[in-house]
Amino acid sequence: MLAFTALISGIVNLDVAAVVAPPLAVQVATRRGLNASRLVIATALTANATSFLLPTSNLTNLLVLDQSSISTLEYLRQGWAAWLLVTVLTVACLALLSRQSKKRPPVLSPRRTAARSILPTILDLLPMLVIASAVRALLTGGLTVHGGFLAQFVFGSLLAAGANNLPAAAAVRTVVTATPWATIWAMAMGPNLLVTGSVASIICRRSALDLGVRFESGTFSVLGAAMLPLQFLAACAGLALVRLG
Helix, strand or coil: CCHHHHHHHHHCCCHHHHHHHHHHHHHHHHCCCCCCHHHHHHHHHHHHHHCCCCCCCHHHHHHHHCCCCCCCCHHHHHHHHHHHHHHHHHHHHHHHHHHHCCCCCCCCCCCHHHHHCCHHHHHHHHHHHHHHHHHHHHHCCCCCCCCHHHHHHHHHHHHHHHCCHHHHHHHHCCCCCCHHHHHHHHHHHHHCHHHHHHHCHHHHHHHHHHHHCCCHHHHHHHHHHHHHHHHHHHHHHHHHHHHHH
């Protein structure tokens, strides 16, 4: 399930993965006797973290690459190993955590699910829209990211998680002349620190709630924060392998 989510996010698009994966995760968890809540959270974390294989995998990739003339083939050549290592690490760790619990939560009937109001979804997205508008208004000239590779990743991750990755990617400006991988990774992996870090996470959360499955924001943040340093190291190792080759 998590490998499927990573492939959809990387090859197709993050938002497509956020729509398709959660309902499938609930079905898989129900059939296998797994913790559906944990598996849906794992799919959300996987979808975000693996959304940098292609420039089109995530809108934030395109926003960060706005000033770059790199071709899609060159982007893929530089980043495929980093994506593969991050995917293997993320899927392996989260799959192990998802298998630890055997609780089978109740699932709402389709009739009851269909009757849910759209108001909760609006309330979920409203704070992100307010923050996004504020960021764009305050940083009309852009926010230049200085410092080393690690500093750019840490700053970008915190910005993406706190202000949502879309306005963050639109506002950030890098001083890197080559492909700004640190910022690209930050906009993909950084949102896993908070559920409000990306619209995709909100979509996954709402899908889970509509199916009667709990989506614990605290668990999402704890797992995202624990995985973030490991994912960064894996991505760096992949990029180094390509450059050495």
